[in-house]
Amino acid sequence: MKTRVLGFVALIAVIGASVNGLFVVPADLNQGDAQRIMYVHVASAWIAYASFGVTALAGLGYLIWRDLRLDALALAGAEVGVIFTAFAIWGGMMWGRPVWGVYWQWEDPRLTTTALLLALYIGYLLLRRLTDDPARRAARAAVVGLIAAVDIPIVHFSVIWWRGLHQGPTFGDPAKVLNPSAPLQFVLALLAMLAAFTLVWVYLLIRRYQLARIEWRLEEAARRGRIAAARGSALGAASVEEPAR
Amino acid sequence: MTAVGFVIAAYGVILGGICLYVAYLLRRLGIARDASRRVGGDLDEAP
Helix, strand or coil, rough: CCCHHHHHHHHHHHHHHHHHHHHHCCCCCEEEHHHHHHHHHHHHHHHHCCCCCHHHHHHHHHHHHHHHHHHHHHHHHHHHHHHHHHHHHHHHHHHHHHHHHCCCCCCCCCHHHHHHHHHHHHHHHHHHHCCCCHHHHHHHHHHHHHHHHHHHHHHHHHHHCCCCCCCCCCCCHHHHHCCCCCCHHHHHHHHHHHHHHHHHHHCCCCCCCHHHHHHHHHHHHHHHHHHHHHHHHHHHHHHHHHHHC | CHHHHHHHHHHHHHHHHHHHHHHHHHHHHHHHHHHHHCCCCCCCCCC
């Protein structure tokens, strides 16, 4: 019930933040209407970082405590993160074409490392399908999740470390946070979208976690059923063989 | 395509994608909960 209320609040928040970003906040003087894409693009990237951070921390927790609930949380983070990374890339492409003149440029470190991040976590999700053993799957996934998380700071700092088309980081520079160069209206619109997307993110994580837990228990029930069936057929075979002795 | 077209494409795919993913998750949750009830174990909503 609480999750349903959270979902409803998140929906209202996203609608409100989108209406604000699309119709209330004025267009940028230089970029025009294309700048409105920044609100959903930056928010998607923020959610992707947070999701993969959850996957890495939950994976680390699993390796320490061997609790499958942490593996379910890691899975939820990875799946939601993959979706929002794809959204961030899409939003960036839609902004890049009218502002940069290109949808994509492989020479740009931010774009390339983000594409790598997406590939790494798609690999993480595919790896989970390789085995039915929950403990083995969780341990392997935790290790891969931790290795893949190395790319998160690389993506974030790529715009500082290397030169490319992409502008500097939107977050992470304290001087910029305290004295933003953008007008306050733009900053507030971005913060509103970040807050709305964070609500959506929490809702999605909870729902995906619930699904992972139920599916894991169903897998367990199916495995127990297969073991019982195998034992039954083995006993049946033994009783058939008995008279022949 | 004009800048407005790109804005519509960006918001449409991202917000539409979120809606589709929520619908997909809720559908899978419903199917999983039905299956857990058929199995008969204590497989209701996870904590």
